[in-house]
Amino acid sequence: MMRNYKMLLAYDGGRYNGWQKQGNTDNTIQEKLEGIVSALAGCPIEVYGSGRTDAGTHAYGQVANFHMNWEGTAEKLMDCINEKLPEDMAVLSLESVSPRFHSRLSAKGKIYEYTIWNSKKPPVFERKYVFWCEKPLHLEKMKEASQAFLGEHDFKSFCANKRMKKSTVRKIYEIQFLCTEDKITISYHGNGFLYQMVRILTGTLIEVGEGKRQPEEISAILAALDREKAGFTAPAKGLVLREVFYGEGREENDSDY
Amino acid sequence: MMRNYKMLLAYDGGRYNGWQKQGNTDNTIQEKLEGIVSALAGCPIEVYGSGRTDAGTHAYGQVANFHMNWEGTAEKLMDCINEKLPEDMAVLSLESVSPRFHSRLSAKGKIYEYTIWNSKKPPVFERKYVFWCEKPLHLEKMKEASQAFLGEHDFKSFCANKRMKKSTVRKIYEIQFLCTEDKITISYHGNGFLYQMVRILTGTLIEVGEGKRQPEEISAILAALDREKAGFTAPAKGLVLREVFYGEGREENDSDY
Numbered sequence: 001m002m003r004n005y006k007m008l009l010a011y012d013g014g015r016y017n018g019w020q021k022q023g024n025t026d027n028t029i030q031e032k033l034e035g036i037v038s039a040l041a042g043c044p045i046e047v048y049g050s051g052r053t054d055a056g057t058h059a060y061g062q063v064a065n066f067h068m069n070w071e072g073t074a075e076k077l078m079d080c081i082n083e084k085l086p087e088d089m090a091v092l093s094l095e096s097v098s099p100r101f102h103s104r105l106s107a108k109g110k111i112y113e114y115t116i117w118n119s120k121k122p123p124v125f126e127r128k129y130v131f132w133c134e135k136p137l138h139l140e141k142m143k144e145a146s147q148a149f150l151g152e153h154d155f156k157s158f159c160a161n162k163r164m165k166k167s168t169v170r171k172i173y174e175i176q177f178l179c180t181e182d183k184i185t186i187s188y189h190g191n192g193f194l195y196q197m198v199r200i201l202t203g204t205l206i207e208v209g210e211g212k213r214q215p216e217e218i219s220a221i222l223a224a225l226d227r228e229k230a231g232f233t234a235p236a237k238g239l240v241l242r243e244v245f246y247g248e249g250r251e252e253n254d255s256d257y
Numbered sequence: 258m259m260r261n262y263k264m265l266l267a268y269d270g271g272r273y274n275g276w277q278k279q280g281n282t283d284n285t286i287q288e289k290l291e292g293i294v295s296a297l298a299g300c301p302i303e304v305y306g307s308g309r310t311d312a313g314t315h316a317y318g319q320v321a322n323f324h325m326n327w328e329g330t331a332e333k334l335m336d337c338i339n340e341k342l343p344e345d346m347a348v349l350s351l352e353s354v355s356p357r358f359h360s361r362l363s364a365k366g367k368i369y370e371y372t373i374w375n376s377k378k379p380p381v382f383e384r385k386y387v388f389w390c391e392k393p394l395h396l397e398k399m400k401e402a403s404q405a406f407l408g409e410h411d412f413k414s415f416c417a418n419k420r421m422k423k424s425t426v427r428k429i430y431e432i433q434f435l436c437t438e439d440k441i442t443i444s445y446h447g448n449g450f451l452y453q454m455v456r457i458l459t460g461t462l463i464e465v466g467e468g469k470r471q472p473e474e475i476s477a478i479l480a481a482l483d484r485e486k487a488g489f490t491a492p493a494k495g496l497v498l499r500e501v502f503y504g505e506g507r508e509e510n511d512s513d514y
Binding site: 010011012058060082085087088089090092121122124125127129 | 267268269315317339342344345346347349378379381382384386
């Protein structure tokens with residue numbers, strides 16, 4: 001019987017060219033998954049992600065779905081996929097859901113986390129999952145600046161796609177800072193994110209933390225609707241897609257990340 | 258002026274052939290450090306570790322010392338070494354100490370930690386630092402068995418060097434279990450450890466957790482003084498040298514790990 005399977009995915013994006021398949025490579029997360037699921041089904045199957053993740057970006061809670069004719073249990077299907085996946089990718093859970101569920105179109109929100117290693121000590125064990133800023137960052141100023149991102153805004157200044165024709169309006173519900181001795185993790189909860197938006201938001205906050213910008217400048221950067229006015233694009237390896245939220249209704253951001 | 262420098266080291270042992278230099282390779286921790294320090298000094302300098310770590314074993318708190326003529330501050334020396342080290346190694350602190358300090362001979366105790374990933378979910382992000390046991394382990398039995406290791410014993414059954422001529426008596430002060438949803442970390446605090454001793458202790462405890470052995474068997478395994486009677490050698494990648502302790506007096510275990 002044809003069912004719609006929803007899966008929760010974790011991957012270390014370090015050696016992949018992002019989520020989105022690119023036709024003739026085998027080096028994207030989507031292609032790895034489609035190859036395995038299609039082989040199990042004996043026919044080509046498309047795997048839909050909740051959004052693209054950039055080359056080098058990680059996921060603890062990416063969500064994807066696919067339609068498949070499978071006689072066994074969902075658990076068995078998960079085990080079969082995990083058996084074939086490389087050790088830097090894993091299906092954490094898999095279930096059969098309503099035929100109308102679509103991991104991207106049904107998504108209501110996402111949490112991305114960006115981790116900065118802010119210490120003179122090198123990040124030996126976490127080096128592949130953090131961006132290392134040796135100079136101490138001014139945390140209170142970063143927190144103050146982040147407040148200006150909350151709510152609904154046109155985030156065109158924070159979108160790396162300059163030819164973006166669709167709406168660049170997004171809503172950020174919450175930005176949290178989780179700090180340990182050596183690390184600052186910034187979590188962004190929003191209804192959707194533009195191409196490289198979290199990395200540009202973070203790069204801009206880092207520049208505030210370094211004293212290169214003031215928290216008061218953020219409103220003007222947003223108002224400028226100009227990518228050149230915002231900060232640098234923080235490297236992909238510090239970014240993790242933590243969680244995707246689903247609920248009632250329908251979102252239509254088909255250009256989401 | 259010639260000074261004795263003590264340094265605290267972290268390294269990801271994954272791609273190294275252990276601590277101990279092997280003459281003609283450049284693939285050990287000791288050789289990497291000696292190469293850098295000798296280049297800074299302009300003459301060959303020996304770097305003494307608190308003990309060898311196996312190929313693939315990691316360290317958060319290895320201690321090493323070396324004697325060097327250096328005009329600058331200890332901080333500057335640390336920065337110069339870190340600048341040359343690959344990103345999977347780092348000096349966390351460096352200070353000038355008494356000329357009599359020797360990282361191995363002065364050591365009074367060590368803490369090693371072994372981490373078992375005990376979950377059906379694959380350890381995507383921690384895969385290089387844990388040993389994955391998919392089957393649920395019986396934690397209470399493992400804790401019970403570990404009690405038999407406490408105190409002073411002849412650990413010959415837990416020593417991988419069959420031609421060991423020196424004393425195989427060691428003292429374990431404490432064994433702690435730190436558990437999270439997916440992980441079991443066993444920390445061993447002792448006055449010294451034999452070749453692969455922590456890995457064999459852990460392998461034996463895992464076999465108890467799997468139900469292949471009973472906690473009551475440990476005393477007989479110790480008494481046998483026979484490596485064949487103990488459990489398997491748990492893989493190196495789950496092992497970390499966490500801390501080395503120094504204090505009054507002098508230890509003489511020159512075969513320590």
